[in-house]
Amino acid sequence: MTQGGIVFVGSINLDVTMRIDRFPEPGETVAGFDLAESGGGKSANQAHVSAKLGGAATLIVGVGADTTGTQLLDDAAHAGVDVSGCVTIPDEPTGRAFIERDQSGENRIVIIAGANGALRPDHVKAERFYGKDVACFALEVPLDTVRHGLLEAKRHDVITVLNPSPFAPEVVELLPWTDILIVNVHESEQLAALLGSDMNGLVLQHGISAVVVTAGVNGSTIYEGTRSKVVPTFAVDAVDTTGCGDAFTGAVATALAEGRSLSDAVGLGAAVGAYAAERVGAQPSYPTAAELDAWLTTARRRS
DSSP states (O other): OOEEEEESSSEEEEEEEESSSSSSTTTTTOEEEEEEEEEEEEHHHHHHHHHHTTTTEEEEEEEEEEEHHHHHHHHHTTOBBBTTOOEETTSSSEEEEEEEEEEHHHHHEEEEEEEGGHHHHHHHHGGGGTOOOOOEESSOOOOOHHHHHHHHHHTTOOOOEOOOOOGGGGGGGGGGGOOOEEHHHHHHHHHHHTOOOOOOHHHHHHHOSEEEEEOOGEEEEEETEEEEEEEOOOOOOOOOOOOOOHHHHHHHHHHHHHTTOOHHHHHHHHHHHHHHSSSSSSSSGGOOOHHHHHHHHHHOOOO
């Protein structure tokens, strides 16, 4: 892939994953097994995907002054991510996510924000957007920081991608500076209820170029003005869905930075997300461009 410059602003975590036979009921204790630790956080995941696919990915996140943060940034740099814009926040620990994964591959996640919650607007420097093509944001950091980053990106004519997860009603404040909005079905329903508008209306009324709604095995729908288009996903035997949404978003941002159409970008996102679902973990499950190409020779799209 040709290299387009993409900035990922948001979160980085240490993922602590355990496998269980089934999720416990309230007050119940169940046995867990296969405990594993790996890099995570929505923005770090997206940057890893981008770099492995050949994109020129820059990451802006906050870590604690601890060995965990140092290791996570080293891992990102080893994957090819530019981490020179990342900051150390001395009074906070590096963020963590505790993930339960059942036998079907579904997961439940509890996040401890740590340094992610202390990433300030002044940590996101304007020069990080110079000459970049796309800037991608998520909501695991303070809203003011996301707003500041979006404004800086737009000032430098950078395409902005917003993945408002975890969803918060305040996301409506960010729409004026958003070009591409990526949400899952549940988030789209929350947003529609909040604004009293469907996704086509959201595009027309708020100046967004497009909304992409992901729906798991049912594929994704692109809304542009009065038009909509369904992009199918791939048939897979899911092992672990952790980080698959980040795989999708990171791949979409990378393809857009290469100048590809949104439809092609969403198709790439579907392929990378499906590939990741067949493997355990978030960042460890992401493919290189060569691995993805090999996988696509036998992959089958859902009808």
